[in-house]
Amino acid sequence: MSDHIHKSHNKSLLLYHFVCPIEYRRKVLNDSVSMTFKDICLQIEERYEIHFVEIGLDGDHVHFLIQSIPMNAPKKIIGAVKSITAKEIFRLHPEVKQMLWGGKFWASGYYVNTVGQYANEEVIKKYLQNQGKSKYTELHRNQLKLF
Template structure:
């Protein structure tokens, strides 16, 4: 799979937390979120290498072509996933009184190919217990 994304380098590691670090990412919502993220990534021409959630945050490793504006991609990930989660799980919206699912901040860092396997293992270890 890595050979297919070499044209996309750099690899990017993204982390975002649920607002107020609420533990809403159940296995059901997590799987739904991963599918939504794959759809969004496809529309941007971004390839998701690995993604996993813990109860209150998500890690994604992705590869992006240089012409993709990462801020627009991340904004789309956050806004679309939040809108769909709130639509399908209205009980969550009631507990997030500010109206946002995701915290406004996020972590984004490039990942060197040498360290990619280590980062993938770390992301995989974030799975819901």
């Protein structure tokens, strides 16, 4: 079960399910790139007040279950995640940029949904694990934590 985040003037439990397609729906996340991708996400976690509860790959797109604080709007959260991961993947795996002829890692759109009391975390996790036509690969799984 999820834990609330306690700050000096608020208490919150905000979970977001994001789905981000890779540009041109290319399947560029091989094992090596996937491990780098996970490491980049965990480094983002250290610098921003976001916590990756789960990261999952489904061929040509990525699912995130992210906990954050009220001051971080969903657009700000996913903007930081997409920007930093794209820049670092291209820097650490230049071969990926060759596969994406437009020079962008992520497609411009994304899906976001809140996870709440009536659409609980376990329901969303099961949904993530049963997504897509290809086999879902759980790249990272963690417990919610307090900031």
